[in-house]
Amino acid sequence: MKKISLFLLCLLLTPVGMAQDIEPEDAIKYRKAIMSAIKGHNNAIRSIVSSKVPFSNRLNDHVMSLQQLYAELDQIFPEGSDFGKTNAKEAIWDDPDKFNATIKKSQEALDTFAAVIAKGNLSESASAAKKFGKESCGSCHKLYKKKDN
Amino acid sequence: MYPFIQSYLFWLLLALPIFAVADNSENRGEYLFHLANCYGCHTDVENNGTPLAGGRRLETEFGTFITPNITSDEEAGIGSWTDFQFVNAVKHGIAPSGLNYYPAFPYTSYRNMTVNDILAIKKYLMTTQPSSLKHPDHELKFYLFRQFMPVWNWINNYLQARHPVRINRAAYVVDTLGHCHECHTPRNFLGMLDMQQRFQGNESLKAPDITPSEKGLGDWSKSELEELFTEGILPDGDYVSDHMAEVVEFSTSQWSDEDLQAVITFLRKVD
The missing domain is CATH 1.10.760 (Cytochrome Bc1 Complex; Chain D, domain 2)
Known part of the structure; x- marks a missing residue:
């Protein structure tokens, strides 16, 4: 019996157990950091495709970073992170299936955009960037983000 | 009889331009x-x-x-x-x-x-x-x-x-059709727009100041305003959210270029 109790105690203290118990404010901070990173790469891409800066050789890097960040989107809205210093709307947790479908559409929009970027045509990329922004960030914010304070 | 004809003519004349253009x-x-x-x-x-x-x-x-x-x-x-x-x-x-x-x-x-x-x-x-x-x-x-x-x-x-009605095409788009006041002008306790503070934002709706002052659109460039109205992008690269995202999708992004440019010029100048 003692052995079983010790085993259960160890199990509770493992890093896996701790990872599942993220404090809501930490989850919100992490989410905001991911969103800021997405915004940063997005801004960089828009500057490049509109020929405001001459770093077209870095375009793929930014798109790949976005793809990695987008892969996390369905994990950064855990239960309990719906209040506090967040502009995320309750609708995310009220209907998670609909929210996950919106995220999936965003990821698909990014894949479509990445395919255009890969062709290397800047003017085509510029109009694709507008479409991508509208179909990913824009459509998600419309439904799931409150206005900033 | 005569007053009846007069009245009939009056309404007919009033109606003619309406139905001709309608x-x-x-x-x-x-x-x-x-x-x-x-x-x-x-x-x-x-x-x-x-x-x-x-x-x-x-x-x-x-x-x-x-x-x-x-x-x-x-x-x-x-x-x-x-x-x-x-x-x-x-x-x-x-x-x-x-x-x-x-x-x-x-x-x-x-x-x-x-x-x-x-x-x-x-x-x-x-x-x-x-x-x-x-x-x-x-x-x-x-x-x-x-x-x-x-x-x-x-x-x-x-x-x-x-507060006299502002009469030009851009004002018609912004004040009348677009009814931007309804969110971006604060209201008094009776829910009436406080036109002394026209476009200075409504805190309860989280609608920002859109006057040409520093608190408002003062440091926005023309292209930033174009991006806002056509794509919903803010100067820092974020996208508008909630109700304003709908305003962009269903209204401002549909504006003709002529109306867009007129509104931008108007918003950057009006008091």
Whole structure:
């Protein structure tokens, strides 16, 4: 019996157990950091495709970073992170299936955009960037983000 | 007999230009419909509602307003409304039943719309798919009654009369059709727009200052404003959210380039 109790105690203290118990404010901070990173790469891409800066050789890097960040989107809205210093709307947790479908559409929009970027045509990329922004960030914010304070 | 003919001639002369111009293409009505942003409020966007069938819940400090069906359905929508009834509703906030609307419906802005434009919008709405959806009553604070609205209108008209209507195309798009005041101008305790603080933002709606001051659009470039209205992008690269995202999608992104440029010039200069 003692052995079983010790085993259960160890199990509770493992890093896996701790990872599942993220404090809501930490989850919100992490989410905001991911969103800021997405915004940063997005801004960089828009500057490049509109020929405001001459770093077209870095375009793929930014798109790949976005793809990695987008892969996390369905994990950064855990239960309990719906209040506090967040502009995320309750609708995310009220209907998670609909929210996950919106995220999936965003990821698909990014894949479509990445395919255009890969062709290397800047003017085509510029109009694709507008479409991508509208179909990913824009459509998600419309439904799931409150206005900033 | 003579006074009757006089009266008849008067109404005929008044009506002639209206109907001569009102018989325009559906595109014009559709464009005005976008400028007036009817879609956003009359569609339950969050719940994938039927277009223009209403049911959208507008949360305000006075309670929750549930928007009505404005499809061409004869019972639930506006299908059976006469032109007069439609104009009376849009310009004066009076329903065909004679009851007053609450100013959550922005008739206080729309009242400066021309009759021709109102009828062009009606003509477009009559081409939309009918929906028989009906909705429950608004969920408002206990002290709100429609019967008070004529008094509210009278006081509001008295106060607004001190602030002359701005007359040019951009002002017509911004103040009248776009009804930007309704969110971006603070309100007094009676819910009336405080025009002394025109466009200085409404904290309770989290609607920002859009005057050309430093607090507002002062440091926005022309291209940043273009990106806002066409794509919903803010200067820091973020995207507008919530209600403003709908305004961009259903209204400002549909503006003609001529209207877009006129509005940008107007917003960067007006006081």
